[in-house]
Amino acid sequence: MTDVRLMDTPEDYEKLGINPNHVEGWEDARRDYEGTGHWGWWYSDFLLDDGTSVVIQFFPKDPRDATYNKEKPTFQMLVTDKDGNTFKKAPNFAPETAYYGKEECDVSFDNGKNIFQGNLKDYHIVVDDNDGLGADFNLHSLSKPYRPGTAYFKFGDDFYTWLCVVPRGEVTGTLTINGKQEQIHGYGYHDHQWGGKRHFSELWNNWTWARQSYDDYSLLIFDMVTKGEFGYQRFPIAFVEDKDGNVIFQNKKDVDYTLVDKYKDEKSGKNYPSKQVFDFDDGEKHLHYELDAKEVLENQVAVTAYPKEVAQEMIAKGQNPSYTRYKGEGRMTISEEGKPNISRTNSLIFEFMYPGAVNFDEALKIK
DSSP, X not given: OOOEEEOOSHHHHHHHTOXXXXXXXXXXXXXXXXXXXXXXXXEXXXXXXXSOEEEEEXXXXXXXXXXOOSOOOEEEEEEEOTTSOEEEEOOBOOGGGOEEOSSSEEEEETTTTEEEEEOSSEEEEEEOOTTSOEEEEEEEESSOOBOSTTSEEEETTEEEEOEEXXXXXXXXXXXXXXXXXXXXXXXXXXXXXXXXXXXXXXXXXXXXXXXXXXXXXXXXXXXXXXXXGGTTOEEEEEEEEETTSOEEEEESSOOEEEEEEEEEOTTTXXXXXXEEEEEEEOSSEEEEEEEEEEEEEEEEEHHHHSOHHHHHHHHHTTEEEEEEEEEEEEEEEEEETTEEEEEEEEEEEEEEEEEESSOHHHHHHHO
């Protein structure tokens, strides 16, 4: 069995040229390249004051192309308004109209009409509203970038990464729906991911990703389980930052997990969690977090969206990629002996990514 580990030793930092003390701007620039299978994206989501949710994600290679073997720039935009109506688009662009900076996040498609640019603190995200749906958002970070270790998870000779650039930020700007432009305000998030020769769907069976913004704290939980080839190894990550962006809690090793409730998804035929409870310790503090799914914002099953021959190949590899994004409620309690508990509750956007064909609850039992 291939060993999987988070790269966080002094030798790892030196090998990758990464500063162990803080995140640098170039880490949010493009990090993959044009080789077959290499992939990457810049992700952002926003909860606006009126209850509208917006997700915008930029890709150098189209995630609908399961091989990831060529440049095919695209973005995906999904809006769910306060009344529950959804609006989305995912256009492709000619590779020669795309630009990727090397010193910081500087991405543009269609000769600058669509941009995702920033410097770890302030981001400008624009989606062209030429079809009546678009955005012009300014995201100002109220936190500090966070990465577990070097951000690299080593899978033998391959790798997978996650860099949390803006755990919590304030967003202003304009949102255009059906050709009507309105001023917006709310709070948002941004992360950056990229990977090696094998696509992440060949590495992970499932993960829960939840980021929570409170008035004075931001929390993120990333609970990942590898595929059977890698022994269903579990990598639970949690951190909490205060209003000044200081990390007041982090855990990158163990979790006590309680599955309170689950349901069967009709599209994929797999079990999904609907209520989960996470308990982490850092040696001094205890983090208790309850996560409830309240509303499905997006539900995708790759094998029904891909060409038949691609879908058959994925199934033969033990893959049944599916994905659900939710609007939910998160309840956090941080306790420390001799101090008052910190308890917060708020709404959030979170996801359950599900590349594997094995039910997540079965994978946990196997491990």
